[in-house]
Amino acid sequence: MTETFTPPTRFAVPGRIAVSNRAASVWQTATITEIRRETPYAATFRLAVPAWEGHLPGQHLMLRLRAADGYLAQRHYSIASAPDGSGHVELTLDHVDGGEVSGWFHTVAEPGDQVEVRGPLSGFFAWPGDRPALLIGAGSGVVPLMSMVRHHRARRLAVPLRLLVSARGPEELIYAGEYGAETTPVFTRTAPRGTPVGRLTAAHLAPLLAERPDGGWEAYVCGSNGFAEHASRLLVAAGQPVDRIRIERFG
Amino acid sequence: MNVTRGFTGRPRVDDPGLPPGQYDAGDDWPVLSAEVTPDLRPADWSFRIDGLVDAPRTWSWDEAHALPASAYEGDIHCVTSWSKFGVRFGGVSLDAFLEAVRPQASATHAVAYSHTGYTTNLPLADLTGGRAWIAFTYGGEPLSAEHGGPARLLVPHLYFWKSAKWIAGLRLLDHDEPGFWEQNGYHARGNPWEEQRYTGD
Numbered sequence: 001m002t003e004t005f006t007p008p009t010r011f012a013v014p015g016r017i018a019v020s021n022r023a024a025s026v027w028q029t030a031t032i033t034e035i036r037r038e039t040p041y042a043a044t045f046r047l048a049v050p051a052w053e054g055h056l057p058g059q060h061l062m063l064r065l066r067a068a069d070g071y072l073a074q075r076h077y078s079i080a081s082a083p084d085g086s087g088h089v090e091l092t093l094d095h096v097d098g099g100e101v102s103g104w105f106h107t108v109a110e111p112g113d114q115v116e117v118r119g120p121l122s123g124f125f126a127w128p129g130d131r132p133a134l135l136i137g138a139g140s141g142v143v144p145l146m147s148m149v150r151h152h153r154a155r156r157l158a159v160p161l162r163l164l165v166s167a168r169g170p171e172e173l174i175y176a177g178e179y180g181a182e183t184t185p186v187f188t189r190t191a192p193r194g195t196p197v198g199r200l201t202a203a204h205l206a207p208l209l210a211e212r213p214d215g216g217w218e219a220y221v222c223g224s225n226g227f228a229e230h231a232s233r234l235l236v237a238a239g240q241p242v243d244r245i246r247i248e249r250f251g
Numbered sequence: 252m253n254v255t256r257g258f259t260g261r262p263r264v265d266d267p268g269l270p271p272g273q274y275d276a277g278d279d280w281p282v283l284s285a286e287v288t289p290d291l292r293p294a295d296w297s298f299r300i301d302g303l304v305d306a307p308r309t310w311s312w313d314e315a316h317a318l319p320a321s322a323y324e325g326d327i328h329c330v331t332s333w334s335k336f337g338v339r340f341g342g343v344s345l346d347a348f349l350e351a352v353r354p355q356a357s358a359t360h361a362v363a364y365s366h367t368g369y370t371t372n373l374p375l376a377d378l379t380g381g382r383a384w385i386a387f388t389y390g391g392e393p394l395s396a397e398h399g400g401p402a403r404l405l406v407p408h409l410y411f412w413k414s415a416k417w418i419a420g421l422r423l424l425d426h427d428e429p430g431f432w433e434q435n436g437y438h439a440r441g442n443p444w445e446e447q448r449y450t451g452d
Contacts, residue, residue, distance in 0.1 A: 076331055076332075
């Protein structure tokens with residue numbers, strides 16, 4: 001029996017790219033070269049990783065810190081920067097309440113500090129820049145989506161790309177100064193005068209789905225599980241095929 | 252690796268139940284599925300075992316519940332670094348299903364697949380001997396949809412991506428065939444005690 005097994009149901013989200021097993025298994029030293037505050041709760045950390053193999057927008061890496069007694073703490077983080085061959089990657093991290101790793105980044109880390117990373121990891125949430133991309137994120141869930149937006153701009157891609165980004169208020173909107181016509185912000189608690197307040201609804205999705213780009217949208221949803229469940233159900237209800245919805249849940 | 256300047260980390264707990272590189276998630280139970288959570292009613296659920304078996308068979312919800320009940324009480328470990336202690340799942344031991352289909356001597360591995368089409372591969376030896384279940388309840392309540400309800404595979408001694416949500420079946424094979432995460436760089440077996448997270452670990 002040597003035939004390849006095919007499940008009776010085609011999987012909703014096959015990987016978009018092959019992943020380098022070598023890159024996934026080797027820890028590399030990364031040096032913090034720059035720290036930029038994004039919001040009161042989030043900051044961007046630029047890391048020099050000289051032997052970085054490159055990544056695709058949407059991929060993540062694993063990062064670890066080591067204490068003097070050998071204790072290790074490791075976490076997965078989405079990559080915020082577009083692939084640019086510079087030997088650098090950027091991460092945007094929320095300061096998680098009680099978070100031992102994000103707490104170190106937000107209260108201790110300075111340029112010159114070194115951490116370890118392995119990656120890039122996982123191909124299923126990657127966007128190679130080929131299919132029309134409908135991006136829906138909340139909070140720091142916008143981070144891997146921003147890598148896609150930046151890639152789209154840097155390469156001047158013609159394929160359609162739209163971003164719906166949800167934040168509690170304008171002051172908590174990560175990358176607020178970088179968005180263009182492709183982006184619609186949704187504010188759930190406070191909003192600038194004239195902008196409605198409330199969570200993502202079918203009315204936000206309807207005009208985007210109505211654009212019907214050639215080949216259809218590939219939807220990428222990223223955020224907390226609660227947001228991901230809400231947004232993915234809205235997409236299904238609005239007619240987006242289940243097998244064209246990719247979900248990255250933070251947790 | 253060098254020590255990270257100024258990093259102390261959370262208070263150390265000397266917990267022999269915590270595999271290397273893991274932390275105790277406490278009451279949290281993160282949901283990390285990559286696909287849309289399906290609306291799968293018990294009446295629409297079925298579970299099949301085929302491939303290298305003498306008597307391939309499909310069970311309905313009621314037929315599966317007619318098998319002897321079996322519970323797991325213990326810990327679970329996710330590859331993203333959280334572990335959860337003292338969980339309680341109820342269901343049926345996979346041994347009871349396998350006994351009915353009679354695996355052939357040539358069967359060495361299985362691909363578990365979900366009603367969503369998700370797949371994951373396991374050595375058959377990890378699915379037998381009272382170490383794997385089809386779980387219907389969690390903490391005495393029906394398993395919620397986002398955690399794989401109405402029924403998920405439960406293989407708690409391996410990283411939890413092996414415990415396929417919305418389980419639809421097992422195909423027994425004479426070779427190992429990577430599933431969804433395994434094709435995306437994750438380890439073929441996923442033993443948390445040996446920290447087998449990614450290929451090459």
